[in-house]
Amino acid sequence: MLDPKLLRTKLDEVALQLSRRELNIDKDWFASQEKQRRHLQAATENLQSQRNRNSKLIAQAKSSGQDTTVMLEEMGKIANELKACETKLDDLKSEIHTWMLELPNIPHHSVPEGTTDKDNIEVRKWGDCPGFDFEVLDHVDIGERLGGLDFKRAAKVVGSRFVTMHGQVARLHRALIQFMLDVHISEHGYKEVYVPYIANEQSLTCTGQLPKFEEDVFRLHTSDLRYLIPTAEVPVTNLWRDYIAKEEDLPVKYVCHTPCFRSEAGSYGKDTRGMIRQHQFEKVELVQLVKPESSWRALDELTQHAEVILQKLQLPYRVVTLCTGDLGFASAKTYDIEVWLPSRKGYCEISSCSNFLDFQARRLKARWKNTATRKTELLHTLNGSALAVGRTLVAIMENNQDQYARVRIPEALQPYMNGLEVISRE
Template sequence: MLDIKQIRADMEGVEAKLQRRGGGLNLAALRDLDQQQRALRVQTEELQAKRNALSKEIGARKAQKADAADLFEQMKEIGPALKAKEAELKELDEQVQTVVEALPNTPHDSVPDGADENDNVEARRWAPGAGVGGEPTPLPFEALNHWDIGERLGIIDFEAGAKIAGARFTVFKGLGARLSRALANFMLDLHTGEHGYMEVLPPVMANAQTLFGTGQLPKFEEDLFKTQDDLYLIPTAEVPLTNLVAGEILEADQLPLRMTAWTGCFRREAGAAGKDTRGLIRQHQFDKVEMVQVVRPEESYDALEALTGHAEMVLQRLELPYRVVTLCAGDMGFGATKTYDLEVWLPGAGRYREISSCSNTESFQARRMKARFRPEPQGKPELVHTLNGSGVAVGRALVAVLENGQQADGSVRLPKALVPYMGGVEVLTPAP
């Protein structure tokens, strides 16, 4: 959530930043409400001043044992009028709050201009054996999509998932289930063992206040699965991890906080109608290893680079070609000030596809959550900065492993990093 004080101090500047996101964003409604508030506040303060003056005069007359009946009559008129103004002012305050809560974060100055994914800017790419700047090595045969590979290997059953739960649900079997678990365990071990994250196992359901804190509510309620107990299935572990500091005042030596979690994630809207209807790219239920950092404000952009590097290391260890793109202002998520997407190369699709999104939200989430830290002992608390990133999406990593590891005979060679997690299995072979 943006700072209403900052908006009022520089409404034109904030509006100009918001307009970089496109969609006709402006602060017209907020300007109108602000003018109404200012006028009403003046009227309220005038009535309060008049009431205080009358009260003082009544006291003086009483001290002199003089008649104050006329003043009491005036007080009777002021009381209801002041109460009505205060109620009206409270209602306006709530309207302002609602408008501010619906505003997205302002893009960082380094974010490129643009309307959609076509305007994103590639920052770098990497490929096994070639390193930074390298291109994926073409397969010497016609590449298959992951759904064909998975079905031939007997490890992915889309029909079973549809029978049990409907479209966009999948059953993993045998080595497919083990591969999914191996990927998640590999990622967790890398982040906890080398990148300094604390592993957390959070609930996969959250209340409305928690989802408000990270910005999913109220704007994206239609994208969420809601239970009959008014709890929501989490769309990402970012939600519970970030909210672990909600309402807290941390000491400076507690920062930075680095947390990671492997959870199921649930999203009702899995893309546009008719898009990615086959395969694992867009599912209602999927696994993801998430990374969250809570840091001092002056450290958040260095933290974003580090966090993105942690996600990149996952792909490098898995021997997967990828590229990093800086999202343009019009393609960023609601709470982000700057976002890097990692896109992995999929030979079967013949294109790069998003596998991780790493964002700095600055104080946007912290303000909603009331998450603060104390820069100095006994000092005034300040808002923390929060960052999040996929480290990475397990299902999409599985897709990339299958498509990049496929061989001409229908088998799939696994990355060396996964072999210990697969009980020594190096190659997946087609089911007999």
């Protein structure tokens, strides 16, 4: 959520910034609602003040045995008037609040202008894209030849956009998770957490998936609103909801492995082949809560932490800055990491690292006590995939294939595979 103060005092500036996202906000509507709200609030508070004052007088009068019928009569009038005012004010406030919940974050000034992912800006490249002297297969064909991936049987179990993994491929997938967790814990100073895979409405609202993107998540058939988590970001960030952190707690750095569930509504016909775009996938997520002054440095570090995984796996990649049109709802700036896929002769998103500034923290009421100013201030939140496990598996299979559709296991993973160097048909 954007700072309501900013909206009230610098509406034109906010509108201008949001127009970079091709979003036109209804300034006049907001201004007039705000004007009404201000007026009503003043009136309401004035009546409340009268009520409080009279209430004390009545209490005093009663305790000294005076007659209070006249006072009570007057209070009755105030009470009626007040109730009417409060009802109107509440309605108005919730209308404004609903409107504000739909506003995305303001893109940082360094975010490039653009409308689609074509306009994202490459910031660096790492590794050499492998050359092959045979015709490369994609992970689907390799997986089938190895007997390690099976999409048809997954479809039988549940439907499309799922996969089953078998034998050494399944083990490689699991090894990746352990490897990523270990690196972030022992080399990057993150603390591992385990969290629920179901979250309630409030949690998804605080991180920004709701109210706008309900169609992207799986909703459970419970009486209260519950959802399968689309990312660990939701439960992990919400650990700090309604908290006032001590300065020495910061920065908070969590690493968390969870499955992620996405309905992929609106992506029909996109990446339908293979395991690039699934309803269920595993991800190792990094989440940080930091002092505002250090969030930009933290974004760079967090992105580096994700890159380290690809470097250790010897997978070529590039980092891009998302343009205004491709930027996520809650994010002020995002770096995507894209891994090289030989079958596509192109790069494919494998991580997304974002700084949300105080956008999520404001919804979360995630704050800290600034000892210098003695004030309670909002934290900044960040997160990034490090990495999407399924896509990492795809990248390894495709980049490390040989002409017999065998897959060489990166050295860093071999300890997790009982020393196995190559996966071949079992």
